[in-house]
Amino acid sequence: MQFEPPKLKKHFLDHLEAIVGPDGYSVKNLDRFNYSRDSNFKSTIRIHHSALEPLPDVIVWPKDTRQLQALVRLAIRTKMPMIPFGGGSGVCGGTIAETGGMIVDMKKMYRLLKVDSANLLATAEAGIMGYTLEKELQRKGYTLGHFPSSILCASLGGYLAARSAGQNSTRYGKIEDMVRELEVVTGQGEIVQTRDVENGDGLDLNQIFTGSEGTLGFITRAVLKIYPLAPCQAFRGLRFKNMKTGIEAVRRIMQTGLKPSVVRLYDEIDTLLFMGYKKNKGITEVVKGLASPLKKLFMSTSLWGALSAPKLVSPVLQHLPTGCLLILMHEGVERLVREEQKIIMEICRDLGAEDLGEEPGRVWHEHRYSVSYKASPLFHSGAFIDTIEVATTWDKMEALYSAMLKAMSSHCLVMAHLSHAYPEGGSFYFTFLASLGGLKKSEALYDLIWDKGITACQETGGVISHHHGVGRLKKKYVDREWGGGAALYRRFKDYYDPHGIMNPGKLIELKREKKEKVA
Amino acid sequence: MFHLHKISLIAVVDPEMRVIDYEQKLNAEGLTSGYRPVTGMQTPLSACLAERTANLFFLKYGGIEELCVGGAVVTPQGVAFPIKDYPRAATGCDLRRVVIGSRGLLGQFREGSLKVFPLPEALVWGLALFEGPEAALEGVRRMVGSFIRPLFVRIMEEKEGSGLLRSLNLSEEAKVVLAFKLGGLKGMVEAEREAVMKLNEADNVLFHWPVRPAEVEVLDQTLIVREPCLDFWTKYAPLAGRNPASPATDGEEALKKYLRENPC
Numbered sequence: 001m002q003f004e005p006p007k008l009k010k011h012f013l014d015h016l017e018a019i020v021g022p023d024g025y026s027v028k029n030l031d032r033f034n035y036s037r038d039s040n041f042k043s044t045i046r047i048h049h050s051a052l053e054p055l056p057d058v059i060v061w062p063k064d065t066r067q068l069q070a071l072v073r074l075a076i077r078t079k080m081p082m083i084p085f086g087g088g089s090g091v092c093g094g095t096i097a098e099t100g101g102m103i104v105d106m107k108k109m110y111r112l113l114k115v116d117s118a119n120l121l122a123t124a125e126a127g128i129m130g131y132t133l134e135k136e137l138q139r140k141g142y143t144l145g146h147f148p149s150s151i152l153c154a155s156l157g158g159y160l161a162a163r164s165a166g167q168n169s170t171r172y173g174k175i176e177d178m179v180r181e182l183e184v185v186t187g188q189g190e191i192v193q194t195r196d197v198e199n200g201d202g203l204d205l206n207q208i209f210t211g212s213e214g215t216l217g218f219i220t221r222a223v224l225k226i227y228p229l230a231p232c233q234a235f236r237g238l239r240f241k242n243m244k245t246g247i248e249a250v251r252r253i254m255q256t257g258l259k260p261s262v263v264r265l266y267d268e269i270d271t272l273l274f275m276g277y278k279k280n281k282g283i284t285e286v287v288k289g290l291a292s293p294l295k296k297l298f299m300s301t302s303l304w305g306a307l308s309a310p311k312l313v314s315p316v317l318q319h320l321p322t323g324c325l326l327i328l329m330h331e332g333v334e335r336l337v338r339e340e341q342k343i344i345m346e347i348c349r350d351l352g353a354e355d356l357g358e359e360p361g362r363v364w365h366e367h368r369y370s371v372s373y374k375a376s377p378l379f380h381s382g383a384f385i386d387t388i389e390v391a392t393t394w395d396k397m398e399a400l401y402s403a404m405l406k407a408m409s410s411h412c413l414v415m416a417h418l419s420h421a422y423p424e425g426g427s428f429y430f431t432f433l434a435s436l437g438g439l440k441k442s443e444a445l446y447d448l449i450w451d452k453g454i455t456a457c458q459e460t461g462g463v464i465s466h467h468h469g470v471g472r473l474k475k476k477y478v479d480r481e482w483g484g485g486a487a488l489y490r491r492f493k494d495y496y497d498p499h500g501i502m503n504p505g506k507l508i509e510l511k512r513e514k515k516e517k518v519a
Numbered sequence: 520m521f522h523l524h525k526i527s528l529i530a531v532v533d534p535e536m537r538v539i540d541y542e543q544k545l546n547a548e549g550l551t552s553g554y555r556p557v558t559g560m561q562t563p564l565s566a567c568l569a570e571r572t573a574n575l576f577f578l579k580y581g582g583i584e585e586l587c588v589g590g591a592v593v594t595p596q597g598v599a600f601p602i603k604d605y606p607r608a609a610t611g612c613d614l615r616r617v618v619i620g621s622r623g624l625l626g627q628f629r630e631g632s633l634k635v636f637p638l639p640e641a642l643v644w645g646l647a648l649f650e651g652p653e654a655a656l657e658g659v660r661r662m663v664g665s666f667i668r669p670l671f672v673r674i675m676e677e678k679e680g681s682g683l684l685r686s687l688n689l690s691e692e693a694k695v696v697l698a699f700k701l702g703g704l705k706g707m708v709e710a711e712r713e714a715v716m717k718l719n720e721a722d723n724v725l726f727h728w729p730v731r732p733a734e735v736e737v738l739d740q741t742l743i744v745r746e747p748c749l750d751f752w753t754k755y756a757p758l759a760g761r762n763p764a765s766p767a768t769d770g771e772e773a774l775k776k777y778l779r780e781n782p783c
């Protein structure tokens with residue numbers, strides 16, 4: 001592969017070195033290549049065909065807020081685009097250096113600074129990895145309660161910037177519910193402190209920066225709500241006849257005011273794949289008989305054959321007699337966990353669910369982080385994969401599910417699960433697989449599937465992302481999503497990033513985005 | 520305007536409606552707003568949204584910013600835009616939450632979509648007698664840390680606490696009384712009652728569970744209806760792991776100034 005050399009002047013590098021030292025940055029091609037993408041699948045398709053994403057000119061690793069502030073000031077002076085980089089686990093191309101520039105990897109700002117057990121708050125630097133943060137808290141008897149599947153490869157700053165939601169969000173909330181205070185170095189080069197304004201008046205700066213995807217500034221530090229570790233955990237698996245009854249059960253559960261920590265409802269194909277886990281004993285013979293061949297198909301070279309005719313294959317798979325699996329996890333004081341389980345079981349039984357016992361829930365828990373890493377082998381079988389996570393209110397859930405399934409399934413194999421639930425609605429997590437052709441063909445098919453899915457979502461009144469964010473991937477849909485509300489974000493952008501250096505090309509189309517890069 | 524989506528448990532309302540009227544409309548349908556603004560039930564919803572008025576029942580139902588799931592907004596420059604109803608999104612900053620509490624600087628709600636809840640099947644008052652304020656605070660921390668979410672909690676020191684006990688004809692002397700009100704499904708409230716006692720078992724905390732209608736009336740009237748509760752949030756925020764109202768940061772003031780000079 002041929003790499004264009006970085007377009008950096010000597011005096012720029014001298015300034016940079018004066019700020020972060022000789023080990024604090026890199027212009028090596030290998031580093032520039034490695035930082036040229038996050039975990040989004042379009043980049044993976046491109047790399048599979050040896051096509052590069054735009055390369056950053058330089059990677060920088062600041063150690064503290066002051067260094068970061070000095071870097072921002074340098075970038076303002078030299079009109080150098082800056083792209084915050086956490087774990088690089090984002091799946092929307094949020095860290096791609098669209099116009100070159102400086103990738104700022106936050107991982108050297110990794111300390112857990114304080115655990116306040118009286119007020120149940122923790123303060124940490126934004127570069128700390130999710131898993132390390134949770135492990136440190138658990139060692140002290142606490143939990144953040146934030147368990148995204150990417151906990152092993154995502155950072156706290158990334159959680160906040162991309163508005164992450166963990167698997168146990170029904171109980172502990174999502175990242176925006178956990179954040180109390182932030183420290184941010186804005187694109188103006190200022191250090192801004194936010195405060196907790198909930199239940200009192202004032203501008204909620206926490207909610208301006210949470211979700212801003214690095215387009216307003218760098219989140220450097222956060223104060224977060226924590227909880228004592230739950231003394232008891234319980235699991236359950238239930239099987240519903242179809243998605244309709246399953247969705248109704250989840251709605252009723254959530255509207256009783258109960259908060260089981262995990263509620264996940266899988267559609268027929270997703271159920272089948274889930275049931276393929278070797279350790280899964282709580283499954284019926286019918287499902288056992290089907291699960292294994294399907295899993296083999298997904299992992300085999302004959303997958304390409306199946307994917308070349310999704311129009312024929314999809315309807316067959318969508319009507320498999322597997323039923324729809326509901327996974328539940330309960331946490332808390334034992335007496336409450338028992339009561340919660342009892343009430344939920346009554347709701348599910350009333351809707352004709354079959355009780356599969358603890359096993360499916362336990363198996364899910366054991367594999368809860370591994371399932372998302374199954375994508376790479378698929379590329380070698382001639383397929384590409386991606387996920388679309390959307391949300392809406394209960395009255396539109398079924399329509400949203402059917403519309404997206406219909407819109408996408410003539411181009412790919414598609415399955416879904418209801419991944420997060422609330423009293424007023426929930427989110428669907430669609431996984432699609434399609435056949436990999438040449439670069440142009442694959443990219444076109446990939447874009448087409450996304451376009452079909454997102455258009456169906458918007459037409460049904462859903463929101464286009466529940467927890468992955470927007471990045472480069474979905475930005476063209478954001479104006480429609482926000483309507484006139486985009487004016488508010490644009491004001492924040494004008495104020496916090498007046499020089500247009502912060503993560504260009506992400507979140508929303510900005511007319512004044514400059515394509516030039518000078519340093 | 521008042522429209523109820525019973526499947527999603529969302530009410531679409533004219534923000535000029537007073538909270539008391541809104542609550543009554545919901546009660547007639549077996550529902551509640553879960554909202555009791557500290558400024559009183561006569562307050563219009565528009566003021567609550569503009570000022571992010573604290574909710575006396577925040578532990579169970581959350582603040583107004585959590586109750587609002589969408590609506591229609593008009594900015595100071597007159598740009599009107601809808602915010603569709605949704606439970607959660609990761610599409611940039613949350614426009615609902617930035618408009619709420621901005622005192623109109625970022626916009627005003629012309630229509631509000633708010634979560635509503637089934638009226639609690641059971642309501643139970645609990646009084647726990649503690650040796651001192653720290654012990655009582657620890658009692659609340661245990662409760663909240665275990666996800667037992669009363670509608671309301673109140674810590675009363677010696678004079679006030681003893682007065683309350685006397686009005687209920689209870690003879691105990693207590694340094695500090697923790698009063699709380701549990702609400703929800705019958706089975707769940709009973710389980711919470713047992714769990715609260717178990718959590719405080721080791722400290723020999725004495726509990727009373729007043730159930731007679733007259734006692735409940737005294738507690739409701741004294742602690743909820745008549746409570747002058749404007750400073751409520753300052754006192755009780757830490758109980759929910761929240762910071763009591765702190766002054767605006769320099770960053771916040773600077774953004775406000777910019778928005779005043781450059782309205783949206």
Ligand SMILES: Cc1cc2nc3c(=O)[nH]c(=O)nc-3n(C[C@H](O)[C@H](O)[C@H](O)COP(=O)(O)OP(=O)(O)OC[C@H]3O[C@@H](n4cnc5c(N)ncnc54)[C@H](O)[C@@H]3O)c2cc1C
Pocket residue numbers: 038039083084085086087088089090091094095106126127147148149150153154155156157158159160161162163164165166167213214215217218219220372373467468469471503506
């Ligand atoms: C296998 C897998 C499973 C996943 N599962 C989940 C899941 O369950 N739930 C979920 O919510 N997401 C999930 N994701 C998506 C992803 O992990 C999240 O979006 C995560 O929050 C990104 O964190 P990160 O540190 O990797 O951010 P990055 O990918 O490095 O960055 C994401 C965005 O945030 C910006 N950013 C990063 N750090 C900062 C900072 N300090 N200040 C300002 N901006 C910053 C970047 O510029 C970029 O725009 C998954 C991804 C993968 C690959």
